[in-house]
Amino acid sequence: AAYTPEQAQLVKSTWQLLKKDAGKNGLTLFLKVFEIAPSAAELFSFLKDSPIPLEQNPQLKAHALTVFKLVGDAAAQLGEKGGLDALQATLVDLGVSHYSYGVVNEHFDVVKFCLLQTIQEGLPELWSPELKAAWAQAYDELTGVIKEVMKGQK
Ligand code: HEM
Incomplete structure (x- = not known):
């Protein structure tokens, strides 16, 4: 399905709101991920054997923020001509690095579910099937x- 300018606008405007609390939203996202898939924490070098509680780990927060930011940026770009072209090199790097970390497709599925839940909880009054679909599609195209x-x- 095509990504419409309306969908891009919807994600762009909600991303502006979520961004104000990007640190908290990013962290919420990954705490949900580890609730569903605790073993995923073992993939992160800085979480393995770390005495720092998950929710206080600055590196986890940084990764969480990157994920959120890239999906938001991707959505904005998808509404423009050329789509994800500007992100292509970044995405190739991410594919190579994440493969080497042992990340598998199912991890991306879990992160998608948790991302949508985090947005719903962050913006309950703006949540709608259209908003969900717009974020979901941006995530799917990116990932x-x-x-x-x-x-x-492989
Ligand atoms: C590292 C982005 C999804 C696990 C990184 C880095 C970036 C990034 C920028 C650091 C640079 C690099 O190594 O390439 C993203 C984006 C995602 C995503 C944009 C989705 C849109 C995931 C998922 C998992 C994951 C689903 C697994 C649950 C990791 C791990 C590292 C990493 C294990 C290395 C951490 C370490 O230093 O030990 N990610 N990531 N990422 N990511 Fe992701």
Whole structure:
């Protein structure tokens, strides 16, 4: 399905709101991920054997923020001509690095579910099926490229 300018606008405007609390939203996202998939924490070098509680780990917060930011930025770009072209090189790098970390497609599925839940909880009054679909599609297109690269690494 095509990504419409309306969908891009919807994500762009809500991303502006979520950004104000990007640190907290990012952290909420990954705390949910580790609730569903605790073993995923073992993939992160800075979480393994770390005495710092998850919710206080600055590196986890940084990763969480990156994920949020890239999906938000991707959505904005998807509404423009050229789509994800500007992000292509970044996505290839992410595919290569994430394959080497041992990240698999299912991890991306869990992160998607948790991302949408985090947005719903962060913006309950703006939540709608359209908003959900717009974020979901931006995430799918972005991670679709990463997954393709990961597949090629095998
Ligand atoms: C590292 C972004 C999804 C696990 C990183 C880095 C970035 C990044 C920028 C640091 C640079 C690099 O190594 O390439 C993203 C984005 C994602 C995403 C944008 C989705 C849109 C995931 C998922 C997992 C994951 C689903 C697994 C649950 C990791 C791990 C590292 C990492 C284990 C290395 C951490 C360490 O230093 O030990 N990610 N990531 N990422 N990411 Fe992701």
